[in-house]
Amino acid sequence: MQTLIAFWNILKKDIENYYLKPPNISWGIIFPLSWTLMQLIRSPGNIGIVELLPGLMSMSVLFGTTSMLAVTITFERKGRSFDRLLLAPISISTLVFAKILGAVLFGIVNAFVPVVFAAFFINLSGVNWGITVIAVILIAITSALLGLLIAISAKEVFEAQTFSNFFRFPMLFLCGLFVPIAKLPVILKPISFLLPLTYGTDILNGVITGNSIFGTIFNIFIMLVFAALLFYLCQRNIKEKWIL
Amino acid sequence: MGIVNVTNLKKVYGEFQAVNEISFSIEQGEVFGFLGPNGAGKTSTINMMIGLSKPTGGHIMIDGIDAIKDIKQVQKIIGIIPDENNLYDEMNGFNNLCFCASLYGIPKKEREKRAMELLEQFNLTKAGKRPFKAYSKGMKRKLTIAAGIIHNPKILFLDEPTTGIDVESARQIRELILDLKKQGKTIFITTHYIEEAERICDRIAFIVNGKIVKIGTLTESMENVEGEHKIKLQLNSSIKDMKEELENSFVNCRVEIPDENSCLIISKERVALFPILQLLDNKGISVYEAKAIKPSLEDVFVKVTGIEASKLKKEKEKAGK
Numbered sequence: 001m002q003t004l005i006a007f008w009n010i011l012k013k014d015i016e017n018y019y020l021k022p023p024n025i026s027w028g029i030i031f032p033l034s035w036t037l038m039q040l041i042r043s044p045g046n047i048g049i050v051e052l053l054p055g056l057m058s059m060s061v062l063f064g065t066t067s068m069l070a071v072t073i074t075f076e077r078k079g080r081s082f083d084r085l086l087l088a089p090i091s092i093s094t095l096v097f098a099k100i101l102g103a104v105l106f107g108i109v110n111a112f113v114p115v116v117f118a119a120f121f122i123n124l125s126g127v128n129w130g131i132t133v134i135a136v137i138l139i140a141i142t143s144a145l146l147g148l149l150i151a152i153s154a155k156e157v158f159e160a161q162t163f164s165n166f167f168r169f170p171m172l173f174l175c176g177l178f179v180p181i182a183k184l185p186v187i188l189k190p191i192s193f194l195l196p197l198t199y200g201t202d203i204l205n206g207v208i209t210g211n212s213i214f215g216t217i218f219n220i221f222i223m224l225v226f227a228a229l230l231f232y233l234c235q236r237n238i239k240e241k242w243i244l
Numbered sequence: 245m246g247i248v249n250v251t252n253l254k255k256v257y258g259e260f261q262a263v264n265e266i267s268f269s270i271e272q273g274e275v276f277g278f279l280g281p282n283g284a285g286k287t288s289t290i291n292m293m294i295g296l297s298k299p300t301g302g303h304i305m306i307d308g309i310d311a312i313k314d315i316k317q318v319q320k321i322i323g324i325i326p327d328e329n330n331l332y333d334e335m336n337g338f339n340n341l342c343f344c345a346s347l348y349g350i351p352k353k354e355r356e357k358r359a360m361e362l363l364e365q366f367n368l369t370k371a372g373k374r375p376f377k378a379y380s381k382g383m384k385r386k387l388t389i390a391a392g393i394i395h396n397p398k399i400l401f402l403d404e405p406t407t408g409i410d411v412e413s414a415r416q417i418r419e420l421i422l423d424l425k426k427q428g429k430t431i432f433i434t435t436h437y438i439e440e441a442e443r444i445c446d447r448i449a450f451i452v453n454g455k456i457v458k459i460g461t462l463t464e465s466m467e468n469v470e471g472e473h474k475i476k477l478q479l480n481s482s483i484k485d486m487k488e489e490l491e492n493s494f495v496n497c498r499v500e501i502p503d504e505n506s507c508l509i510i511s512k513e514r515v516a517l518f519p520i521l522q523l524l525d526n527k528g529i530s531v532y533e534a535k536a537i538k539p540s541l542e543d544v545f546v547k548v549t550g551i552e553a554s555k556l557k558k559e560k561e562k563a564g565k
Contacts, residue, residue: 002349004349005350006347006349008346009346009347010347013335013343017332017335079330079333080326080328081330081331081332083296083326083330084330084331084347084391086295087294087295087319087324088348089316089319089320089348089349090316090347
């Protein structure tokens with residue numbers, strides 16, 4: 001019960017202090033919206049929107065979660081308020097889970113901005129929303145953990161932003177969001193399969209466009225493996241780098 | 245065995261030895277001070293004791309719990325006031341306290357009640373609804389201390405509690421620390437303010453270059469630091485001419501005349517006053533006052549650390565900026 005009180009209040013504090021602040025709400029809406037609009041303008045046909053929707057959703061989650069978490073944690077570390085959390089009688093895993101959950105929820109909301117927008121133009125009634133939500137949650141969890149991993153390595157907010165982009169932009173082009181993995185140069189293909197976003201996007205591609213490389217169950221399993229691995233790395237790195 | 249027992253504690257960063265096999269224990273209800281210049285190893289020691297840093301070697305037992313193996317159990321019974329005010333700028337004072345209480349699993353009603361009580365105790369009730377970033381330095385420090393005791397800890401760790409704040413706030417904080425002592429809290433405090441250690445600590449450890457060079461109560465620390473006892477006599481007239489006679493009469497004593505109407509009797513052993521007073525009286529000299537001159541804690545510090553008080557003062561001024 002005591003752990004639950006601490007967990008809930010860390011999450012509540014993050015949501016109130018960071019995610020519900022007007023600049024972040026506008027970032028969460030404007031960023032996916034502008035990407036959607038940009039793609040709509042360059043792809044006037046309805047088929048284009050359907051094909052682009054999984055990519056837009058994945059990208060919105062990726063950018064929303066990694067940006068927020070990497071920046072907020074680096075900010076708290078710099079002001080040393082994060083020490084309070086490290087010194088609280090809660091386990092590192094509870095702390096990691098509480099810190100990423102805010103970003104995960106933010107990412108989930110971001111993911112559905114393009115969906116709401118696309119619903120005005122195309123019929124989405126055939127989409128399996130249950131699997132879509134699972135895919136979005138898994139992408140949000142792995143992206144948030146990736147954001148946390150970046151934050152652990154960064155000392156300054158600008159460093160966190162730079163490290164984030166170092167991972168995010170190559171990922172966008174390697175995970176089949178805009179360029180199908182089949183069309184990637186042979187040398188880059190193995191890298192694609194090392195990225196969690198590849199499997200998340202593949203699930204979304206499967207449920208929205210009907211085209212996927214792997215089966216949904218396999219993709220979910222791989223995403224869970226990535227989530228567990230990243231969770232372990234985050235815990236280990238916090239202990240090694242922050243408890244010196 | 246004290247409530248806190250530290251044995252051969254060691255911390256090495258690369259080739260730099262920040263803490264060099266120190267040992268000490270703290271009794272329940274005691275205010276134990278760590279006095280030393282910047283970089284002496286005070287914060288490194290406190291960080292290892294609270295779980296923010298891993299020791300390279302040694303043992304830490306806090307209230308019977310191994311703090312290295314089971315730090316999360318220790319963190320339930322300790323309160324930590326860091327050297328920086330690390331509360332949340334955007335949150336108001338009341339919410340900051342409630343949030344800190346929630347980290348210890350305190351239910352909502354209880355933490356709100358406790359937060360209100362502490363705001364009142366620290367004279368911050370009116371500022372309770374203001375964001376932390378709008379507080380003055382002294383107010384920030386007081387709220388940080390309140391946050392450290394919100395869960396009513398048994399043992400309190402204070403790292404440089406009055407550094408960088410105004411004189412009045414520092415005085416209030418020292419009073420608060422003494423109040424906490426009266427409540428039975430065990431307090432571990434690091435400071436580089438000699439007068440602060442002198443005012444609030446029961447025992448003091450002097451730490452320099454990661455090593456404890458002296459440890460003891462204030463009386464023990466200040467007693468006979470130079471290996472000499474000094475008594476200053478205030479007289480009605482000068483005894484310059486009698487210096488030799490006095491030294492010959494009392495062979496174990498040395499006499500110094502700092503000014504016209506006073507003299508210093510210095511001896512390796514305790515000085516028996518009556519024969520001296522009698523001799524002076526026979527010579528028609530009246531003694532108005534006899535005072536034992538004890539070394540200040542600053543004298544002790546300079547003696548045991550070899551660091552000039554002026555250097556410490558410079559650090560103090562730098563920290564206050």
